[in-house]
Amino acid sequence: MIELSAEQIATFRRDGFLIVDRLIAPEEADRVAARYEPMFRGEFETGIEPDEWNWREGRDSTDRPRQICNGWKGDFTIASVALRADVGRACARLAGWPGARIQVDNVLWKPPGAKSIGFHQDCSYLQWLTPQEMLSCWIALDDTTAEGGTMELVRGSHTWGAFPMAKQFHAPEDYREGLREAAASIGKTPEIVSVVVPKGGGSFHHGWTWHGSGPNRGTRPRRSLVSHCLSSEARFNLDKIGQGTGRWYGKYRHFGSDVMDGDYFPILWTEDGRRSPWIDDYVRRGSAAKAA
Numbered sequence: 001m002i003e004l005s006a007e008q009i010a011t012f013r014r015d016g017f018l019i020v021d022r023l024i025a026p027e028e029a030d031r032v033a034a035r036y037e038p039m040f041r042g043e044f045e046t047g048i049e050p051d052e053w054n055w056r057e058g059r060d061s062t063d064r065p066r067q068i069c070n071g072w073k074g075d076f077t078i079a080s081v082a083l084r085a086d087v088g089r090a091c092a093r094l095a096g097w098p099g100a101r102i103q104v105d106n107v108l109w110k111p112p113g114a115k116s117i118g119f120h121q122d123c124s125y126l127q128w129l130t131p132q133e134m135l136s137c138w139i140a141l142d143d144t145t146a147e148g149g150t151m152e153l154v155r156g157s158h159t160w161g162a163f164p165m166a167k168q169f170h171a172p173e174d175y176r177e178g179l180r181e182a183a184a185s186i187g188k189t190p191e192i193v194s195v196v197v198p199k200g201g202g203s204f205h206h207g208w209t210w211h212g213s214g215p216n217r218g219t220r221p222r223r224s225l226v227s228h229c230l231s232s233e234a235r236f237n238l239d240k241i242g243q244g245t246g247r248w249y250g251k252y253r254h255f256g257s258d259v260m261d262g263d264y265f266p267i268l269w270t271e272d273g274r275r276s277p278w279i280d281d282y283v284r285r286g287s288a289a290k291a292a
């Protein structure tokens, strides 16, 4: 169970992120990591394709960072971690929300030699949501190092204001360029902190915190699983439905309504005891089917 102290919450609010040595057990990190190869080969055990699948074996160059979005729809093991109640509870507590739902998970894999992910602010992709807020839990599935291309976060940058989306998200030549330009435009010097943790550890980051990651110059893969959470009360902003990542996720709206459907954006935890009722059964049935 992820339990955060008052001191950790205060650190998060000051820095815009919080690094934690243990979020899940290392054995659980191994179980999740073992799903990456089959998933990127297109083997989805639920029979359903995730929403985005940005790197495919045999199609894309091996030096590209690999990403699947909403892997929980394709894989029960991914679902068992990405949709955890304690992940939602921790995100809600850090954000000061009454509860949390997931907008998207990210299944991220940077093998040795893979390139970078450009610095960005998650919320700059979320014009299609009200409130335009996000808080994310990033879980390392391998021990991380700075040279291995772990995630980098900029201390205090959640207070810098809103900047446009990254010019290039995957594999830019200069992954810190957008950060440098943004910081210079408001007279700041970025203090970059690398998330160096054992597998199973990770970090939480605020949706306006600048972050990105360098190339993997190490010898180990760098795999991570991210749950990007919204307030349980979040709604669609119908005037901006196709903007940012709304291009992919706006399709889950119901016509004439701004309500976010818990079948597509599951509620992980609320302080009044709500959780999308199907999640635990979905995860249990998946594990039982595999064991049979």
Ligand SMILES: O=C(O)CCC(=O)C(=O)O
Pocket: 106, 108, 117, 122, 136, 138, 150, 151, 152, 211, 212, 213, 224, 226
């Ligand atoms: O893992 C990374 O390199 C970046 C992940 C990211 O952009 C995120 O978790 O919001």
